[in-house]
Amino acid sequence: MPASETAIPTVPPFLSSLMRPLPLLPLQPVLAVLISRIRRHHPQIFERLGAHADKSFGIDPTDLPFAFVLTPHPNSPAVSAVRALPASLNVRIAGPLAGLIGLVEGDFDGDALFFSRDLRVDGDVEAVLALRNAIDDAEIDLVGEVVRGLGPLKAPAERALRSLLRPPRRAAGPEAGATSWN
Amino acid sequence: MELICPAGTPAAFKVAVDAGADAVYCGFRDETNARNFPGLNFSRDELRAAITFAHERGAKVLVAINTFPRAGAVDVWHRAVDDAVALGADALILADVGLMDYVARHHPDQRLHVSVQAAAANADAIRFYVEAFGARRVVLPRVLTVPEIAVITSEIACETEAFVFGGLCVMAEGRCSLSSYATGRSPNMQGVCSPPSHVTYGEAQGKVVSRLGAFTINAFADGEPAAYPTLCKGRFATSHGAGYIFEEPASLDAATLLPSLRKAGVTAVKIEGRQRSRAYIESVVRSFRQTIAALDAGVVAEAASLTALTEGQTTTVGAYRKTWR
Structure with a gap:
């Protein structure tokens, strides 16, 4: 059975290479503001996470030269950029950046990305499902949240980011080679 | 034919209604429903808001309380029934005969649907639920061919609901161990x-x-x-x-059989997937809404390919058209 031909865009390798030597420290204030906004505007995420909010989630965009560690504790949620995910995490989720953002924004279905092998999960599967379901219910405009504080640069920055990610609106899953066994 | 759609979260519920669901089925955030996964399902307040949202848009809400009560903890299931009725559910989807009896005695005006988990696969079994508890609809187990469904619908005095899309299992529904x-x-x-x-x-x-x-x-x-x-x-x-050995990983897609199911007397068609995302709900519900609308208009419409959303990236028409391989 061949896997489906993926329609999920990936960050061009040359762009990823250009990012590799850049320091991660400047990303931290952006991530801090982002998680603070999400906490303020989407508090229901933490209720849906329940006990899983105390766990640590490694998010690995496979087409970027760095990853993220998310600890969604309701009192002090945090996300940080790291060169490589530490071994001590409860969960690791890996996939193309556009796929991961598409999951948050409601463009992709998590099970479909798992079936097509575009998404890999490792560790506490219960926590993975809790996070996925909590985020899907929250209807987060992630790209919009990232560029919100950019003033006059907001619109062009959002256009550039969306163009790079090219989220296929309402696609739900990658394009598949349709097969039927009866 | 009515289009019955799943929702595991309030956001997915809104998407289902906006995409064209005639009714949405959902459950409480506990063991009383058969999709009790972490981060999924509805609190009492969320269900109240969802029912208001649906009713304002002309859609109905079916509350699935379709697991079998544990001995010594039946009150959990009774409370779920009482709350769903109080919140204004249009129907309850039940599998357990004791729970159906509870509804029939304590909430005699409440519309009752027999869950697929009850595995009522023949006219005699369905008649029992209708006569004993006043069941108004039965969700048919996914073991029947279309001709078998046609025979059953002609022999019973309640509505039928048939799955047309989503995950499949070995179909010993309510009995699989x-x-x-x-x-x-x-x-x-x-x-x-x-x-x-x-x-x-x-x-x-x-x-x-x-x-x-x-x-x-x-x-x-x-x-x-x-x-x-x-x-x-x-x-x-x-x-x-x-x-x-048991079955290959494939999802049901019976879009091509909608005309046959309608001819067989099926009242409503159902999409599986309360555990799936807004993206899945939007794509699948909209696709089936369009196909049914075309059918209503007498137009032959090619159903959208939903294979990308399916398990194993493969579809089947399941037992509806049994073939030897």
């Missing part, structure tokens, strides 16, 4: 088949290996489509070689 055997927890009692607390993924010999409890379920080579980590979709090593 495979998950219990592997983990001690089942969809019938705890509302979870292959509970995620017992699932692990790892890598071995270049393959992704899924495990459920102590059992290795499957190993997927690089690029091979994956499936849910359920025993029924496991790939087993036997003396005849390795392969799928």
Whole structure:
């Protein structure tokens, strides 16, 4: 059975290479503001996470030269950029950046990305499902949240980011080679 | 034909209504419904808001309380019934005869649907639910051919609802013990088949290996489509070689059979997937809404390909058209 031909865009390798030597420290204030906004505007995420909010989630965009560690504790949620995910995490989720953002924004279905092998999960599967379901219910405009504080640069920055990610609106899953066994 | 759509979260519920659902089915955030997964389902307040949202838009809400009550904890299920009725549910979807009896005695005006978990697969069984508890609709088990459904609908005095899209299992619905055997927890009692607390993924010999409890379920080579980590979709090593014994990982897509199902007297068609995302709900519900609208207008419309959303990236018409392979 061949896997489906993926329609999920990936960050061009040359762009990823250009990012590799850049320091991660400047990303931290952006991530801090982002998680603070999400906490303020989407508090229901933490209720849906329940006990899983105390766990640590490694998010690995496979087409970027760095990853993220998310600890969604309701009192002090945090996300940080790291060169490589530490071994001590409860969960690791890996996939193309556009796929991961598409999951948050409601463009992709998590099970479909798992079936097509575009998404890999490792560790506490219960926590993975809790996070996925909590985020899907929250209807987060992630790209919009990232560029919100950019003033006059907001619109062009959002256009550039969306163009790079090219989220296929309402696609739900990658394009598949349709097969039927009866 | 009515279009009955799933929702596991309030956001998915709104998407289902906006995409054209005639009715949305959902459940409480506990073991009383057969999709009791972490981060999923509705609090009482969320269900109240969802029912208001649906009713303002002309859609109905069916509340699934379709697991079998545990001995000594029946009050949990009774409370779910009482609350769903008080919140204004248009119908309750039930599998357990004791719970149906409770509804018939305490809420005689409440519309009652027989869940697929009750496995009512013949006219005699369905007539029992209608006569004993006043059931108004039965969700048909996914073991019947279209001609068999036509015979049943002609012999019963209640409506029928048939699945047309989504995940499939071995279809011993309400009676399957495979998950219990592997983990001690089942969809019938705890509302979870292959509970995620017992699932692990790892890598071995270049393959992704899924495990459920102590059992290795499957190993997927690089690029091979994956499936849910359920025993029924496991790939087993036997003396005849390795392969799928119970069933292959494939999802139901009966869009092409909608005219036949309508002709067979089916009242409503149902989409599986309360555990799926807004993206899935939007795509599948909109596609079936369009196909049914075309059918109503007497136009032949090609259904959209939903294969990208399916388990194993493969579709089947299941038992509706039984063939020897």
